[in-house]
Amino acid sequence: MSKDSKKGGISRRKFLQGVGSGIIGSYVLTPGIAKAAEALKKNSEKLILSVPLTLKVNGKQAHLLVEPRTTLAEVLREKLGLTGTKVACNNGECGGCTVLLDKKAVYSCHILALDAEGKEVTTIEGIMKGENLHPIQQAFIDHDGLQCGFCTPGQVMAAEALLLKNPKPTRQDVLEGMSGNVCRCAAYPNIIESVLAAAEKAGSETAELK
Amino acid sequence: MENIDLLYHARGESKFIDDLRLPSDALYAAIFYSSTGHGRILSLDLRDALLMPGVKAILTSKDIPGENQIGGVIADETLLAEDEVHYAGQPIALVVAESPECARKAVKKIKVLFDELPVVLDPREAFRKGSFIIPPRIFSMGNTSLAWDNCLVIVEGRAETGAQEHLYLETQGSVAYPTDSGSLKVTSSTQAPTAVQRAVSRVTGLPMNKIEVEASRLGGGFGGKEDQANSFAAMAALSALKLNRPVKLVLSRQEDLRITGKRHPYSSDFKLGLDSEGRILAYEVTFYQNAGASADLSPAILDRTLFHCTNSYFVPNVKATAYSLRTNLPPMTAFRGFGAPQGMFAIESAIFKAAEKMGVEPSYLQEKNLLKEGDAFPYGQSAEGCRAKESWLAALETFETGEIKNRIEKFNRENQFFKKGFAFMPICFGISFTNASMNQAGALVHIYSDGSIGISTAAVEMGQGVNMKLRQIASAIFQVSLDKIKIEPANTTRVANTSPTAASAAADLNGKALEKACNELLERLLNAAALKLKTEDKPVIINEEILLKEEKTGLKWEDLVKMAFDERMDLTSHAHHITPGIYFDKLLNQGRPFNYHVYGTGVVEVTLDCLRGTYTVDSLKAIHDSGKPLNPLIDRGQAEGAAIQGLGWLTMEEIAYASKGPLLSDSLSAYKVPDVYFSPGELDIRFLKASDNPRGIFNSKAIGEPPFMYAIGVFFALYNAIKEFRPEVRMDFTAPLTNERLLLALYSKEKNTVTA
Numbered sequence: 001m002s003k004d005s006k007k008g009g010i011s012r013r014k015f016l017q018g019v020g021s022g023i024i025g026s027y028v029l030t031p032g033i034a035k036a037a038e039a040l041k042k043n044s045e046k047l048i049l050s051v052p053l054t055l056k057v058n059g060k061q062a063h064l065l066v067e068p069r070t071t072l073a074e075v076l077r078e079k080l081g082l083t084g085t086k087v088a089c090n091n092g093e094c095g096g097c098t099v100l101l102d103k104k105a106v107y108s109c110h111i112l113a114l115d116a117e118g119k120e121v122t123t124i125e126g127i128m129k130g131e132n133l134h135p136i137q138q139a140f141i142d143h144d145g146l147q148c149g150f151c152t153p154g155q156v157m158a159a160e161a162l163l164l165k166n167p168k169p170t171r172q173d174v175l176e177g178m179s180g181n182v183c184r185c186a187a188y189p190n191i192i193e194s195v196l197a198a199a200e201k202a203g204s205e206t207a208e209l210k
Numbered sequence: 211m212e213n214i215d216l217l218y219h220a221r222g223e224s225k226f227i228d229d230l231r232l233p234s235d236a237l238y239a240a241i242f243y244s245s246t247g248h249g250r251i252l253s254l255d256l257r258d259a260l261l262m263p264g265v266k267a268i269l270t271s272k273d274i275p276g277e278n279q280i281g282g283v284i285a286d287e288t289l290l291a292e293d294e295v296h297y298a299g300q301p302i303a304l305v306v307a308e309s310p311e312c313a314r315k316a317v318k319k320i321k322v323l324f325d326e327l328p329v330v331l332d333p334r335e336a337f338r339k340g341s342f343i344i345p346p347r348i349f350s351m352g353n354t355s356l357a358w359d360n361c362l363v364i365v366e367g368r369a370e371t372g373a374q375e376h377l378y379l380e381t382q383g384s385v386a387y388p389t390d391s392g393s394l395k396v397t398s399s400t401q402a403p404t405a406v407q408r409a410v411s412r413v414t415g416l417p418m419n420k421i422e423v424e425a426s427r428l429g430g431g432f433g434g435k436e437d438q439a440n441s442f443a444a445m446a447a448l449s450a451l452k453l454n455r456p457v458k459l460v461l462s463r464q465e466d467l468r469i470t471g472k473r474h475p476y477s478s479d480f481k482l483g484l485d486s487e488g489r490i491l492a493y494e495v496t497f498y499q500n501a502g503a504s505a506d507l508s509p510a511i512l513d514r515t516l517f518h519c520t521n522s523y524f525v526p527n528v529k530a531t532a533y534s535l536r537t538n539l540p541p542m543t544a545f546r547g548f549g550a551p552q553g554m555f556a557i558e559s560a561i562f563k564a565a566e567k568m569g570v571e572p573s574y575l576q577e578k579n580l581l582k583e584g585d586a587f588p589y590g591q592s593a594e595g596c597r598a599k600e601s602w603l604a605a606l607e608t609f610e611t612g613e614i615k616n617r618i619e620k621f622n623r624e625n626q627f628f629k630k631g632f633a634f635m636p637i638c639f640g641i642s643f644t645n646a647s648m649n650q651a652g653a654l655v656h657i658y659s660d661g662s663i664g665i666s667t668a669a670v671e672m673g674q675g676v677n678m679k680l681r682q683i684a685s686a687i688f689q690v691s692l693d694k695i696k697i698e699p700a701n702t703t704r705v706a707n708t709s710p711t712a713a714s715a716a717a718d719l720n721g722k723a724l725e726k727a728c729n730e731l732l733e734r735l736l737n738a739a740a741l742k743l744k745t746e747d748k749p750v751i752i753n754e755e756i757l758l759k760e761e762k763t764g765l766k767w768e769d770l771v772k773m774a775f776d777e778r779m780d781l782t783s784h785a786h787h788i789t790p791g792i793y794f795d796k797l798l799n800q801g802r803p804f805n806y807h808v809y810g811t812g813v814v815e816v817t818l819d820c821l822r823g824t825y826t827v828d829s830l831k832a833i834h835d836s837g838k839p840l841n842p843l844i845d846r847g848q849a850e851g852a853a854i855q856g857l858g859w860l861t862m863e864e865i866a867y868a869s870k871g872p873l874l875s876d877s878l879s880a881y882k883v884p885d886v887y888f889s890p891g892e893l894d895i896r897f898l899k900a901s902d903n904p905r906g907i908f909n910s911k912a913i914g915e916p917p918f919m920y921a922i923g924v925f926f927a928l929y930n931a932i933k934e935f936r937p938e939v940r941m942d943f944t945a946p947l948t949n950e951r952l953l954l955a956l957y958s959k960e961k962n963t964v965t966a
Contacts, residue, residue, distance in 0.1 A: 083229035084222020086429070088379040089463040093878035096379055124222030137220040141213070144847050148673030149219025150226060150379040150429025178886045182878070184377050184430050185673045186854035187847055188889035 032114030036068030055116055057082070058126025064113075072116050073097045073108035076123060084124035084153045088182075095181030098154035098161075099123045105161035105180070124153035127160060136160055136198040145194030147185035155181050159195045167206075169199055213678045213844075214692075215427070215671060226429050227383040227399045228460045236385075237266055239449045239459040240313035242303040242320045243469055244295035247331070247538035247871020249324030251293055251302070259305060259319040264312035266453055268320070269304040273452060276415030280441050282405060284343070287504035287541060289413055289444055295324070296503035297540050298871035299468040301441070306449045306457060314462075329538045329871050333477055333500040336535035343501045343534040344509050349516045349799050351588040352527030354483075357492035361483030365567055369480060369559040369943040371552050373500075373865040374473035374545055374858070375875075377883055380429025382470065383460035384443040386410075386450035393420040394447050400439030401431045401670050402710030407702045409440035410447040418702075421447070426699040428672035432855070433544030435672075436712045437507050438470050467876045472865060473545035474511060475500040476552040482560035488570065490579045492527040495519055495556055499542075499549075501534045506541035508534045511549035513644050516799075517589060518550035521557050522598045522638030522809060523576075524585040538871050544712060546852060547918045550639060551859070555922055558635070559943035562926055566940075572926060573634045577602055580636060590800035593638075597809040597835045601898050602636060604833040605811040608896065614815060622934045627820045630828070631931030635812040635923030639916040640804035641715060641906075642792055648709040649789035649805075651719035655684070655727040657735075657781040661768040663688065666698040667720035668708030674914055675844035679717045680724055682840060683907065687728040689751040690767055705784075714912035717840065718805070719787060721907035727785035734781075738774045739765060806905045808912060810834040810898070812853070812920030818931035823953030825928060827857055829892035832920045837903030837911035845910075849895040849917035856921025858884045860945045861928075895920075932956060 035051060050065040057080060064079055073090075076082040076099065085108055088096035092110035099108045100122035127134040136159045139145065146152040155178065162169060162177030169177060174195045183191060218224040256268045271278045271290040281287040291302045303320060307313035330336050358364060384398040384406075394416065400406045403423040411418045423443070428435060442459055449457040461469065476499055483492040497515055501508035512534045519530045558572075561579075565572040580598040587593065605611065611634075618630040643649050654666040665684060671677040677697040684695050698704065700711075709719065732751075739749040739756050742765070749758045749765075756765035765773075774781060794801035812832035818825045830853050839845040862882045866874040875881040895917065902909040928947055932939055932955050941955045 077229075081231075083225070086226070086379070087228070088381070088429075089878050091463065091877055091879075094379065094463075128221065133217075133220065140220050141216045144213075144216070144843050146216060146219055146673075147675070147847060147851060148379070148428060148430045149215065149224050152219045153222040156220060156222075175887050182377075182379070182883060182885060184379050184432070184855075184883060185847075186851040186858075186884055186889065188854065188884070188886045189850050189893050190847060191886060192889075 030112070030115045032112035035114050036112065051114070053113060053117055055113065055121060056119070057121040058123060066113050068112070068114060070113045071109050072099070072111050072113045072121070075113040076108060082123050082125050086150055086153060088150065095158060096151050096154045098157040098181060100157060100161055103161065103164050105158050124156060134160070135201055136163070139194040139198035139201065143190050143194040143197055145187055145190040147187050151181060151183045155183065155191055159198065162195065163199055163202065167199060168203060169195070171196065213675065215677055224427060226380050226427065227385060227397060230385055230397065232385065232458060233456055236456040236458060237306050237308060237449070237453060238310040238313050239304050239306045239445060239457050240310065240317045241301045241445070241465060241469065242305060242317045244291065244298055244300040244302055245872060246295065246324050246326060247298045247329035248327040249295055250327060251291065251295065252323040252325050254302065255321040256303065259316040262312065262316045262319065264308040265305060265316045266308065267306045269306065269448060269452060270302070274413055274448060276413050279412060280409050280444060281505055282437055282440070283507060283509055284505035287506070289441055297538050299540050299873065300503070301445070301469065304445055304449060306453060329869065331537055331539060331867055331871065333475070333498040333535040333537060336537050337498055337533055341536040343505045343536050347512055347516060347532045349519070349530045349588045350528060351586065354492045354494050354527045354529045357527040358483050360485065361491050362486045363564055363568055364481065364483045365560060365563040366481045367559060367563050367943060369478045369556040371476050371555050371945045373475045373542070374863050375467060375865060375881055376432045376434030376472070376545060378428065378430030378432060378434055381461040381463060381466040382435065382439055382442045384439070384446040385456060385458045386443070386446040387456045388450050388454050393422070394450060395422045395424070396443050396447050397424045397426070398439050398443040399428050399435055400425050400443060401428065401436045401672065401712055402439065403668065403700050403702050404706070404708045405437065405710060406440050406443040409444045413444040413448055414451050422701065422703045424699050424701045425670045428670060431672040432546050433548065433712065434470060436544040436710045438543050464876050468873050469540065471502055471506060471540040471543040473859070474508065474542040474549065474552065478556040480556050480560040482564050484564055484575070488568065488575050488578045490523060490525050493520060493525045493557065493560065494529045497532040497553070497556070499532060499534045500537055500539065502537055502539040502541040504541045506543045508542060510645060511544065515549035515553035517640055517644060517803065519553040519557060520588060521554045522581050522636040523557065523579040524581050525588070528588040530588065539867065546855060546915050548713065548915065551856070551919050551922065554637070554919055555945065558922055558926065562929065576634055576636055581638060589803060591802045591804060593807065595806065595903070597898060597901060598636060598638060601809050601811040601833045601835055604898060605813055605831070608833060609813055609831045611813060614813070618815070628817055629820055629931040629934035630815065630817050631927040631929065631934065632813070632815045633923040633926035633930060635814065635920050637810050637812070637916055637919045639808045639919065641718065641808060641912045642789055642803060642805045643709065643713050643715065644794060644803045646792050646794055649719065649792060650709060650787065651723040652705040652708060652784060652786050653720060653723035653727045654704050654784045655724065655731060655782065657731060657771055659772060659775045661694060661771045663690070663695045664698055665695065665724060666701065666704040667724060668700050668705050668711065669716040669720040670700045670711040672711065674716070674848055675841060676711070676716045676720070678844060679840050680721060683721050683724050684728050687725065687732055690754050714914035714916065718907050718912055719789070723785050723787035725907065726787055727783040730783045730785060731781065734779055735770055735774055738777060738779060739770055742773055806903055806911065808835055808916040810916065810920065812923050814923035814927045816924060816927045816931055818928060818935070818952070820935040820956055823949045823956060825952065827890040827924060829894065830857070830890045830920060831892070831894040832917065833898050834895055834917060835898040835901050835911060836913055837901050837906050838909040839897055840908055840910040842897065845913045846895060848913045850893050852915065852918040853893065853895065853920050854884050854889055856918040857924050860921055860925045861947055862888070864946050864948050928952065
């Protein structure tokens with residue numbers, strides 16, 4: 001699986017080991033990690049305190065109290081009830097939990113909720129236009145780009161990030177943009193078709209507007 | 211055609227087990243499992259774990275009120291280990307706590323001491339030690355010992371295939387709720403609600419009528435949740451019963467990888483004899499099946515290997531012996547193909563080797579020996595409606611394989627370090643559970659007084675589109691639109707005593723039962739219409755309107771249903787279906803185990819980078835016999851997905867165990883599965899035209915498993931590419947053919963043989 005830089009970053013496991021043994025300096029120091037480390041330092045009885053967090057998810061503000069170690073995926077699923085985001089590996093390897101962070105695709109199991117503060121989080125629940133399906137969702141349905149459906153929200157979000165960045169992707173661009181999302185049913189041929197079709201439809205609609 | 215499941219999946223609204231909202235008093239379980247492949251438990255120290263705040267209980271085998279047994283075929287598997295562990299990953303204790311995190315933290319505080327015992331991971335070693343799961347199974351036809359004398363060419367060799375992880379993206383999981391009157395409701399990510407119900411009953415000691423099991427949908431199953439969902443549901447149920455609170459158990463990816471069984475690794479010895487014209491005269495094969503620590507479904511899988519050991523070829527003299535061997539690995543289990551791919555890989559290896567020896571192309575031998583109408587399989591059944599040759603010829607013509615060959619030859623002449631290879635892969639796959647009693651299904655149909663329809667069967671939707679197919683069947687019979695038809699989750703209180711959604715047969719079996727139930731209701735409704743219209747003629751329904759002698763009557767579907775309700779007619783029907791005419795004598799190993807066979811021919815083309823040992827699968831094309839496909843869009847998706855999963859099995863998916871038994875490839879960074887890049891540039895699966903199948907539902911054929919085996923061609927296509935670079939190489943038939951093995955084959959200095 002090619003690892004796109006967009007989905008890089010620090011593994012949660014390494015982060016926890018880092019925080020635990022006080023060697024976080026050897027990892028990328030994100031604001032969330034700094035905040036988590038501070039919370040740990042203040043707190044000698046080893047009880048991890050929850051810290052306040054304001055997240056903007058699908059256009060709505062949510063005020064939360066979370067343990068610093070909490071991932072964005074956990075917050076979305078467990079605190080906000082947004083279970084469309086699936087956790088299939090919890091290790092940044094499968095793409096099931098892909099959401100948008102400031103319009104870029106991220107593995108939400110792989111970043112801390114604290115690091116999403118101040119950014120726009122978009123999940124599968126947030127991309128419909130009212131009652132209408134997003135064109136990518138429609139394309140996945142029309143082109144049978146899914147089977148069991150478990151990876152589908154992640155696939156749709158990866159496709160959305162790709163098309164936001166590159167509205168006219170080539171087939172090769174689609175392969176690259178979607179390569180971080182595993183589909184074990186292997187609906188790949190139809191996933192590729194779905195993304196290309198969604199791009200084409202959006203392109204023709206833009207042309208009409210002009 | 212609108213598939214309602216897709217809509218909710220695409221919106222992220224479909225609820226899987228881990229998405230269910232639980233009551234606030236729910237608890238969460240986590241499994242403490244063995245870290246060693248074989249050992250006696252000297253001590254189990256739960257104290258520190260029990261002292262953790264939030265931990266409610268830790269359950270061991272001593273807490274099981276019923277039987278500590280989940281072996282469905284053979285009673286050889288405990289739910290929780292007693293005094294010995296037989297594989298790394300074997301569950302020993304269950305922690306039940308207020309949160310999953312708390313339960314997992316407590317698991318880490320459990321201390322166990324083992325007296326380590328010898329670990330056996332290799333099936334041939336288990337064979338030498340006599341560790342058989344069941345007595346040897348032998349299928350034979352003709353007389354091979356007499357036939358060898360007539361053979362001009364005889365080849366012998368070994369074929370090895372590796373394990374394969376299911377990697378359903380939704381891990382195993384279950385929620386159990388205590389309900390009134392000492393009963394339990396269990397929701398499970400299972401392909402087999404009745405099997406879960408039986409397992410829970412056995413473990414809890416409750417009768418089956420006090421256990422309701424429901425499966426709404428699965429985030430992938432592929433066989434991995436046919437038998438192995440049972441234990442996790444039983445664990446959730448046991449915990450719920452003990453604590454009298456709802457309990458959820460959902461495995462983490464790593465737990466799932468370590469605890470659950472995979473596709474069986476096989477090691478096989480083959481001997482193939484042919485006459486001067488390339489006709490196969492005799493085939494002897496011995497399969498060593500690595501069953502893992504307990505039987506699970508291994509005996510049935512072993513049989514399916516034997517049933518498919520001659521693939522789509524006629525072999526007059528066959529002796530096939532199969533051993534199911536107990537090793538210290540997690541119990542291996544069902545996986546798409548159910549033993550057939552392993553059997554088919556062995557004979558394809560033998561044919562490849564014979565072709566090498568005879569200096570002909572393997573496809574020459576493959577074509578020459580294809581089954582013809584009426585040819586006998588080595589288990590007493592003969593080929594009926596045989597489409598082996600038809601699909602082969604259609605593949606030659608449709609895909610212009612002659613052109614492909616010329617193009618590849620030209621490419622190989624012009625390129626030094628990139629070589630192309632190409633191979634044919636014919637398939638023949640029998641449809642039915644080979645355990646005849648499992649070929650039954652029930653369907654319950656309600657027509658509600660507003661004309662909407664609810665359907666219950668045992669079919670579990672897991673991406674194969676069975677819900678859509680069932681809706682199509684009801685829609686065709688009642689002549690109502692799809693949006694009037696809802697498929698209910700499989701639930702043991704609505705349809706009882708059911709078979710798993712497996713063996714590619716869910717649409718066939720449940721569809722036939724549904725057809726019967728719908729037809730009964732239709733008959734009642736039409737009689738009511740005739741009464742109302744005061745006619746002796748039989749009205750018909752077309753597009754929700756009641757017609758009499760091709761004239762509209764003004765009566766619509768809703769009117770008819772309302773009228774029937776007012777007339778106090780029963781608008782519910784239950785029907786039961788059994789596959790007719792199938793039987794199998796397990797002593798003689800003769801009978802008619804299959805309702806029908808699925809045929810097809812695949813063609814695989816690869817390009818190998820001979821410097822790096824990397825490759826691309828340029829195309830996988832196939833002419834596939836799906837009868838009259840019930841839903842061509844769904845069936846094509848199934849065929850493509852199966853083929854890609856097969857490509858993974860033969861190439862990149864490599865399971866590694868440490869010598870003491872623990873799984874090394876326990877994450878997706880260590881275990882690679884096909885991604886969108888790996889998907890063949892051209893994946894072109896077409897349905898054989900002018901086919902039908904009176905034995906299938908609406909003349910269709912089962913689709914889930916057969917196309918998996920087209921992928922076997924990739925192994926031989928890669929082998930051909932290697933030979934273009936290094937003509938003298940004679941490689942072992944060992945799959946998966948990983949990049950590492952490819953590089954060894956390209957450059958190893960070992961003379962003429964490469965053992966990776």
